[in-house]
Amino acid sequence: MDIRAGLLKGDKRAAARLITLAENGDEDAVKIISEYYHLTGKARIIGITGPPGAGKSTVTDKLAKLLRQQNKTVGIIAVDPTSPFTGGAILGDRVRMNDLSTDQGVFIRSMATRGALGGLSKAVHDTVRIMDIYGMDYIFIETVGVGQSEVDIVKLADTVVMVMVPGLGDDIQAIKAGIMEIGDIFAVNKSDREGAERTATEIEVMLDFNRTTDFRPKVINIIARDNDRVDKLLEAIEGHWNYLCKDSNYQTRKKNNIKTEIIGLINQYVVKSIQNDNQSNLIQNMVEKVYDKQIDPYSAAIDILEKVSLGKQQS
Amino acid sequence: MDRPIRVVVAKPGLDGHDRGAKVVARSLRDAGMEVIYTGLRQTPEQIVEAVIQEDADCLAMSILSGAHNHLFPKVVSLLKERGVDDVLVVGGGVIPEDDIPGLIDAGIAAIFTPGTTTTSTIDFITQNIKRK
Numbered sequence: 001m002d003i004r005a006g007l008l009k010g011d012k013r014a015a016a017r018l019i020t021l022a023e024n025g026d027e028d029a030v031k032i033i034s035e036y037y038h039l040t041g042k043a044r045i046i047g048i049t050g051p052p053g054a055g056k057s058t059v060t061d062k063l064a065k066l067l068r069q070q071n072k073t074v075g076i077i078a079v080d081p082t083s084p085f086t087g088g089a090i091l092g093d094r095v096r097m098n099d100l101s102t103d104q105g106v107f108i109r110s111m112a113t114r115g116a117l118g119g120l121s122k123a124v125h126d127t128v129r130i131m132d133i134y135g136m137d138y139i140f141i142e143t144v145g146v147g148q149s150e151v152d153i154v155k156l157a158d159t160v161v162m163v164m165v166p167g168l169g170d171d172i173q174a175i176k177a178g179i180m181e182i183g184d185i186f187a188v189n190k191s192d193r194e195g196a197e198r199t200a201t202e203i204e205v206m207l208d209f210n211r212t213t214d215f216r217p218k219v220i221n222i223i224a225r226d227n228d229r230v231d232k233l234l235e236a237i238e239g240h241w242n243y244l245c246k247d248s249n250y251q252t253r254k255k256n257n258i259k260t261e262i263i264g265l266i267n268q269y270v271v272k273s274i275q276n277d278n279q280s281n282l283i284q285n286m287v288e289k290v291y292d293k294q295i296d297p298y299s300a301a302i303d304i305l306e307k308v309s310l311g312k313q314q315s
Numbered sequence: 316m317d318r319p320i321r322v323v324v325a326k327p328g329l330d331g332h333d334r335g336a337k338v339v340a341r342s343l344r345d346a347g348m349e350v351i352y353t354g355l356r357q358t359p360e361q362i363v364e365a366v367i368q369e370d371a372d373c374l375a376m377s378i379l380s381g382a383h384n385h386l387f388p389k390v391v392s393l394l395k396e397r398g399v400d401d402v403l404v405v406g407g408g409v410i411p412e413d414d415i416p417g418l419i420d421a422g423i424a425a426i427f428t429p430g431t432t433t434t435s436t437i438d439f440i441t442q443n444i445k446r447k
Contacts, residue, residue, distance in 0.1 A: 012367055012368060013367055013370075013397075013398070013399070016367055016368055016369070016370035017370055019370065020321075020370040023318075024318040082349075083344065083345075086344065086345050086346065086347045087319060087347040088319065088343065088344035088345055088346060088347045088348050088349065088350070089319075089344060089349045089350065090340055090341070090344050090350050090352055091349060091350065091351045091352065091369075092352045092354075094351060094352070094353050094354070094365060095352060095353060095354035098353065098354060098357065098361060101353075101361045101364045101365055101368070102358070102360050102361055102364050107368055108365075108368055109368055109369065110349075110351050110369055112319070112349045114319075
């Protein structure tokens with residue numbers, strides 16, 4: 001299969017295969033994405049996050065349908081957890097998106113976290129780019145069901161929608177230091193349930209204390225299953241986009257994200273280059289020395305780093 | 316192989332429950348595979364799209380309703396139409412012995428009937444996927 005030609009022609013199979021290569025850490029994937037990097041940046045990237053069972057897939061499904069009515073193409077990346085014991089996973093988000101699956105303007109890809117801890121999978125960055133090059137106007141990233149600290153989505157999405165549900169009660173208090181900080185919009189789903197107004201009020205109160213930016217996130221009560229007020233949610237997403245477009249908000253956010261990504265890649269590459277080739281002895285030797293208390297782990301790490309970068313300069 | 320095998324587990328047709336498919340999905344998961352579960356009442360077109368978008372190594376379909384002779388071959392021919400030739404297709408469910416040869420001829424690699432151990436399904440998939 002010629003992935004390059006297929007990708008630019010809009011061949012779904014080529015894009016899907018490239019995502020697989022990226023997921024498996026194949027170097028060809030990096031090569032191809034780098035070649036076409038200049039074509040990225042056209043898609044709007046929306047993160048959908050929230051606790052397990054809040055309705056993230058259903059919300060994504062309904063938002064995607066609204067956008068399809070406006071003739072926008074939609075990519076959906078749905079992340080579910082990998083078993084820490086077997087490495088297997090059940091990826092079940094498509095169940096809520098069945099009507100979308102035959103729509104040629106929609107591309108849904110399920111991904112397993114494969115050990116990543118931030119609520120995403122390592123290859124989500126690459127997958128967003130592939131869908132962007134493939135020509136999707138909007139890309140939704142649905143995170144795993146999050147607890148308190150799975151905030152990686154904020155480093156990737158232009159807009160983060162936090163999907164909450166009534167009745168979590170004290171949980172809202174409990175999580176406000178973590179994931180509650182990253183929402184650009186709060187959707188209180190299943191609002192036909194008791195306590196929906198109260199949940200919304202509690203979020204508003206929490207937001208009253210939050211003065212880190214001049215953007216005030218909207219809190220919207222919705223019933224995604226019945227498509228109730230999902231249009232208001234989409235309006236709020238557009239509203240946040242308008243805010244980003246003002247002044248240099250978008251550049252600031254994007255540049256922060258790029259910086260985080262580059263630092264992450266440096267970490268990855270350094271560890272890889274140390275573990276590669278003959279360098280793995282280097283680590284094993286240090287392990288012995290640290291164990292025998294001949295050297296401390298901090299100096300050992302710096303020592304290895306210096307040896308590796310010296311090796312690079314000489315070659 | 317150091318990458319997880321990706322399997323789409325799908326229920327074509329109008330079955331009322333998916334207990335069996337879920338048991339299979341769970342056991343494939345426990346064997347270290349990534350199982351994309353699509354849920355009940357899928358059309359052949361939906362299944363084929365899922366296989367393509369998810370770039371699956373294997374498609375495992377389950378039917379209880381008796382429509383297997385129609386739906387299984389239909390999915391295989393749609394896959395062919397879309398140029399998908401590297402996906403292992405297997406079937407399962409309440410399927411009479413007499414129907415199995417015809418389904419194999421139509422391109423289903425194996426049919427697993429009630430009583431099949433999950434281990435034999437897992438082994439078959441692991442040994443027969445077409446992409447390494």
